[in-house]
Amino acid sequence: MFSEQMWQHGLHSQTACNLSGLAHFLVRLLGELRANGISNTDDLNTHPLVRLVVAQMAFLAYGTFDCGAGNHWQRAYQLAEIETGRHPYNARPLGPGEKERILAQWAEEERRAAGEGGTEPGAK
Numbered sequence: 001m002f003s004e005q006m007w008q009h010g011l012h013s014q015t016a017c018n019l020s021g022l023a024h025f026l027v028r029l030l031g032e033l034r035a036n037g038i039s040n041t042d043d044l045n046t047h048p049l050v051r052l053v054v055a056q057m058a059f060l061a062y063g064t065f066d067c068g069a070g071n072h073w074q075r076a077y078q079l080a081e082i083e084t085g086r087h088p089y090n091a092r093p094l095g096p097g098e099k100e101r102i103l104a105q106w107a108e109e110e111r112r113a114a115g116e117g118g119t120e121p122g123a124k
Contacts, residue, residue, distance in 0.1 A: 002049070006032065007083035010049040014077065019060045026053045048076035075106065 009025060016022050029049055038044060055073050058064075078088035082102060087094050 002032065002036070002083070004084050006049065007080045010052045010080045011077070011084065013053045013056050016056055017060065019057060022053055022057050022060070026050070026057075029053065046072075048079045051076040052080060078102075 006029070009029075013022060013025065030044060033039075033044055033047055033050075038047065044050060051072055055076075081088045082094065082099050085093055087098065088102065
């Protein structure tokens with residue numbers, strides 16, 4: 001749905017030190033999400049790229065980021081790595097079929113967590 005460049009911007013946002021630049025990127029990102037058919041408020045608020053940008057904004061504003069996000073930030077970052085062709089657990093390019101295997105593993109973890117009464121994706 002998004003270009004590799006947009007995902008790359010999401011990864012770069014994690015080292016940003018300019019809150020204004022992040023705010024401008026967030027507006028552009030939300031516009032692109034809407035242009036790609038994502039318009040539900042909850043879907044916009046919880047999109048992995050939005051989570052990355054907002055987490056960095058919170059870090060810059062407060063010097064920390066801890067608002068009970070669990071592994072949502074980590075998964076958002078890993079998804080951005082996957083979408084830019086990098087393996088989320090190893091410093092190497094993704095191999096054939098690895099994206100699909102990792103996403104299937106995450107989906108299974110979320111199903112198990114939901115079955116166990118977990119409240120966040122990947123909760124154990």
